[in-house]
Amino acid sequence: MMQGKQIVFLGAGSMAEAMIRGLLANQLVEPNQITVLNRTNAERLKELQQQYGVTASQDLDSCISRASVVVMAVKPKDAEEIFARISSLIDHSPLLLSVIAGLSTETMTHWTSKNTKVVRVMPNTSSAISMSTTGYCTGKAVSTEDKAIVHSLLSGFGTAYEIEEAKMNLFTGLAGSSPAYMYAVMEYFEDTAKAHGFTEEEGRQWIVDVMAGAAEMVRQTNRTPAELRAQVTSPKGTTYEGLARLEAGQAKDVFREAIEASAEKAQEFEEAFKQTTKSKA
Ligand SMILES: NC(=O)c1ccc[n+]([C@@H]2O[C@H](COP(=O)([O-])OP(=O)(O)OC[C@H]3O[C@@H](n4cnc5c(N)ncnc54)[C@H](OP(=O)(O)O)[C@@H]3O)[C@@H](O)[C@H]2O)c1
CATH class of the missing domain: 1.10.3730.10 (ProC C-terminal domain-like)
Incomplete structure (x- = not known):
């Protein structure tokens, strides 16, 4: 199901690494299907490239234009900026997965467009050994076929569960943290x-x-x-x-x-993200 698909990770921190490690260990994808980008830390990209054989890049535009799946793995404070940067690069409708705590599908859609295929994901760091307990919920533009791809991808580093979005913050406390x-x-x-x-x-x-x-x-x-x-x-x-x-x-x-x-903190992030959409409405 993931054959030939390019997955781009925006963010090269511990969560991105855990997912990459699990996906490769499970052989769900090949290293050449994964590209990782971060903001400034070139040393870190080199480390991931050497350790996993993935592609490291700083060229956001060309990476996103080739991507079937984009995984947003930055801290909540960096989320809005990175969504603003990619929103003009996703006309080809890649699946946009976010592991950012508290970031709702509604806010992601607001930051991009109503046609963007957004998926809110909450994995945990046991992804690194393919044992994550991962919850996800999808935005309105995600089709049944897309959902099957998402489920298959997330099952590549553990067990994936579709969760009602209203319960995602609690799920963060129960399984993410x-x-x-x-x-x-x-x-x-x-x-x-x-x-x-x-x-x-x-x-x-x-x-x-x-x-x-x-x-x-x-x-x-x-x-x-x-x-x-x-x-x-x-x-x-x-x-x-x-x-x-x-x-x-x-x-x-x-x-x-x-x-x-933990759930309350995620809810706080969610409210703060929502405010950004109100201030621009
Ligand atoms: N850790 C967990 O257990 C866990 C579990 C579930 C979900 N999450 C979620 O995962 C997300 C990432 O957490 P983490 O622990 O992996 O964070 P982290 O280790 O601090 O990594 C954050 C990464 O984001 C990159 N970044 C920041 N701004 C960027 C930008 N504008 N463009 C590209 N890359 C950018 C950073 O690059 P530079 O270093 O170059 O700045 C860094 O590689 C968080 O939102 C968190 O809520 C974490």
Whole structure:
């Protein structure tokens, strides 16, 4: 489905690299189908070119004119400027995918045109190992055939889910930002292991195995996390005591607040992007 298609990444940061790495590892596309551009950091482009064999360029006009898919992977603060630069270069109707947090399909359409095939995407950095949990929603100009291409492309670095746009900011908290929450949990375990005489590496190895094992248990047994937790928790036993402390520390509320805080930040970005369209209307 992606054969012969040119994909241009505008932005050469960590998210662009994670997606490129996953796409190539999965052999969904060849390195010569990918071009990467950034703003100023030539060293970074060279690094990506050497590591992945992709094309690095600073020639926006010619890259965009050849592109079937353009992936916008810049920070929210740079979004409006880069959309303004490309809006006159997309008459050939490439698919315009944005991974920019909070940037709605409506704002993207407003910044370009109502015929632009815009797709709002929220991947996570596990894209790098083809294990992203990626949500997406499409603008009105995206056809069913286009959607199939989008789904196939996003499945190239993980699992893709079509999400109602109104829920994309919450999805950002649940899946876009949440690998970092899992890393934080791993750090807590490393610290505790170290505080009690193990090495940080031992603590890390164990929690990595434990997390992978617990995730696979849910996946493979088809039991809910609540069932599996109840199964390993004998009254007044060791796990019971640990879980009681988690409950006393309101761990559930803290995680909920973390997910919601991320969603609120994405909503803030969304509102700010919307304001730019109002001020020009
Ligand atoms: N990191 C995550 O976990 C994650 C997850 C989901 C979504 N996202 C989204 O992904 C986007 C990128 O995040 P990131 O972490 O990859 O950021 P990053 O590492 O800071 O990279 C941003 C890139 O954008 C480039 N850039 C800025 N202005 C540009 C312009 N006018 N033209 C071309 N390139 C331009 C920068 O180039 P220079 O270095 O040359 O300035 C840099 O390569 C964000 O909007 C974020 O919301 C991130």
